[in-house]
Amino acid sequence: MITINYLTSIEFGSGAVQRLPQVLEELGIKRPMLVTDAGIARAGILTRICAYLSAEQSAAVFTDTPPNPTEEAVELATEFYRKHACDGLIAIGGGSPIDLAKGVALMATHDGPLSRYAGMAAMPLIGPQAVPMIAVPTTAGTGSEVGRGALICLRDGRKLVFVSQHLLPKRALCDPDLTLGMPAALTAGTGMDAFTHCVETFLSPRVNPPAEAIALDGAARAWRWLERAVTHPNDAQARWEMMMAGIHGGLAFQKGLGAVHALAHPLGALIEPMLHHGTVNAVLLPVVLRFNAGHVGDKYARLKQAFGLPADADLAAEVAALNTRIGMPSTLRELGVSANVVDRIVAGAMADHSTPTNPRPLTERDAAALFMEALGD
Amino acid sequence: MITINYLTSIEFGSGAVQRLPQVLEELGIKRPMLVTDAGIARAGILTRICAYLSAEQSAAVFTDTPPNPTEEAVELATEFYRKHACDGLIAIGGGSPIDLAKGVALMATHDGPLSRYAGMAAMPLIGPQAVPMIAVPTTAGTGSEVGRGALICLRDGRKLVFVSQHLLPKRALCDPDLTLGMPAALTAGTGMDAFTHCVETFLSPRVNPPAEAIALDGAARAWRWLERAVTHPNDAQARWEMMMAGIHGGLAFQKGLGAVHALAHPLGALIEPMLHHGTVNAVLLPVVLRFNAGHVGDKYARLKQAFGLPADADLAAEVAALNTRIGMPSTLRELGVSANVVDRIVAGAMADHSTPTNPRPLTERDAAALFMEALGD
DSSP, X not given: OEEEEOOOEEEESTTGGGGHXXXXXXXXXXXXXXXXXXXXXXXXXXXXXXXXXXXXXXXXXXXXOOSSOBHHHHHHXXXXXXXXXXXXXXXXXXXXXXXXXXXXXXXXXXXXXXXXXXXXXXXXXXXXXXXXXXXXXXXXXXXXXXXXXXXXXXXXXXXXXEEOGGGSOSEEEEOGGGGTTOOHHHHHHHHHHHHHHHHHHHHOOSOOHHHHHHHHHHHHHHHHHHHHHHHOTTOHHHHHHHHHHHHHHHHHGGGOOOHHHHHHHHHHTOSSSOOXXXXXXXXXXXXXXXXXXXXXXXXXXXXXXXXXXXXXXXXXXXXXXXXXXXXXXXXXXXXXXXXXXXXXXXXXXXXXXXXXXXXXXXXHHHHHHHHHHHHTO | OEEEEOOOEEEESTTGGGGHHHHHHHTTOSSEEEEOBHHHHHTTHHHHHHHHSOGGGOOEEEOBOOSSOBHHHHHHHHHHHHHTTOOEEEEEESHHHHHHHHHHHHHTTSOSOGGGGOSGGGGGGOOTTSOOEXXXXXXXXXXXGGOSEEEEEOTXXXXXXXXXXXXXXXXXXXXXXXXXXXXXXXXXXXXXXXXXXXXHHHHOOSOOHHHHHHHHHHHHHHHHHHHHHHHOTTOHHHHHHHHHHHHHHHHHGGGOOOHHHHHHHHHHTXXXXXXXXXXXXXXXXXXXXXXXTTSSTTXXXXXXXXXXXXXXXXXXXXXXXXXXXXXXXXXXXXXXXXGGGXXXXXXXXXXXXXXXXXXXXXXXXXXXXXXXXXXXO
8 A cells, every 4th residue: 555645835936935925924923933044145035035024024034054954953943943932934045944944843842852753753753733834945956845854964973854744834935036046056966956856756666656757747857957057047947947846856755765865865964075965966866877777667768758868878877967067076076075984874875764765675785885886986 | 926736645555445444543533424325335335344443433324425416415414414423524435425525524614505615716715624534435537535626516506616625635545446346337437537637637728747747647547547447347457547547637636627627517517417427528528629729739749649649649539439449428419418508508617617727718609619519419
């Protein structure tokens, strides 16, 4: 038997973010905490969005989201939420502020420590008292704006997932205009995150035909539009399509990811180097596609057809070539990763929630080999 | 700007219905009212399902659902719900018991009359106090088990839609085994309902890429498997695929239907002849596909590709040929409809909620011509 869930309410399109004051009112939020990061503040997006709020909706603004949200940051932000007597959350940014806000939604209403709620098995411990939240993505990739999960690095160094329908944003305001002009490297890295979500959920052996249909469409959409968004940062249609591809990935998550994410999660928990999740996915994807070949039925053929590639194309090589065209690195070494973290990454990957849904069963030896291959030695 | 909603929790697969007692417990329902019809009772499905309930979960059983649910039936059933002091609903059957139960969920908790809540504009009047409901479809077609809407015939003769996320079943238990052995005519009629939902939502001009992806997959699934389900009523895979296609239709509804449904709704409100909704859709679909040709961009090409048809195939003719192969009538005349209802059907179609999302704008004259062509004179 299979379980299928679709749980999100999304408002999508140019100007969607202008609906923020009305959505706050609809949700009965009077004193929102706005969770974002310094980059968003610097880019002027924060000022633009705050200007839409009415005088009565003055938000308490938290800009200290780290690149990969940590337990410490969740605690700090939760304290901020309490201090300012907030009654709701607005997350503005990429995956990091959205995931951090999910951590606050949880910890402001549930007894600690945070680690109690980690992992799929802890899902029933998270209740409807979680703080209501609105997500406003400013990148096109994470999918967290329509997902039930958050990835947070615990004190002990593990990057774990926190999942509950109660952590799902009550509303996602997806405004592709917020991504106009985004720098090429961030467009490419976040875009490859969206692409990887769609490809991995499509390949996951879990049975969920609606998610599979969404994933295939999302993968093809990212394939068609990512390069254009990178080379033409102000192309409104490319930005629209890429933000839509990000949502498709997020809606398909429930089908389960695979070895790319299983390896990317512990890599994202490293303090040094501090890695960008989507960029790591981009490097890992061709390696994992080669590993999974022969374990995916006709799915590579279906992906190639959807991408408009010839039937005899090498999918992994095509993805590697896309990486090159959009300026992604081809090895983890280029990102500053070294071989001495291999044991830690393999241990993290074997324990990761994405590992069971990789189409080819993953052994420790496989995980180590994939890591070394991606490292580029 | 566009709005996208996915709101359902579905448990799908052989034996799914056996989860009923546990789901009742999860939802805190102690005294369920079971809404079904005489056909389901006669087929023995009711007895089988009731046997799964624990001694404490004895249900009050209502079997008087009419073929097309009416305002009178909603009142009768609501009275029954109150008399038996129920605290939840289980709908077992095709679209009629599920829609009737949605009527009870509404009227047991909201002030009457029912007509107040009709139409898309009345959606905000329906609140979270609506009775929680579990849907157990016994046909593969309606999609109502994962939909927010109910179609109910009012006293004044109009068949109108009642829509709210609060009318969405809290859980859909989709067990394809319940459809094993279903007679050919019912399999074909309900299957063409699923197919039509997918085709019309795919063609709808409203922008909702995830729904469009689901609709395309569902249409192709029904195209591949419906004939097999009709000719081999005990083929478990065909039943699985068709029940999945029904869900795809229901998940895609939010994108809007078209002229087939706009005409089928007032036809379904006729007392004489009493028509089967899916069978009426089957007859109307080729006629409407011809009407919409040239107003659908590349979508007929994409449908034909997904169906494995040659690029130069005539989609309307192919659907008409499928109808013939599965024993569907080719004219409304064969179903007992006569030309003298044309004004009533046209008026109903012009006011229908599905009309604005037909890809080609529909005038009164168009609606009359489509009706007359489908009539077969």
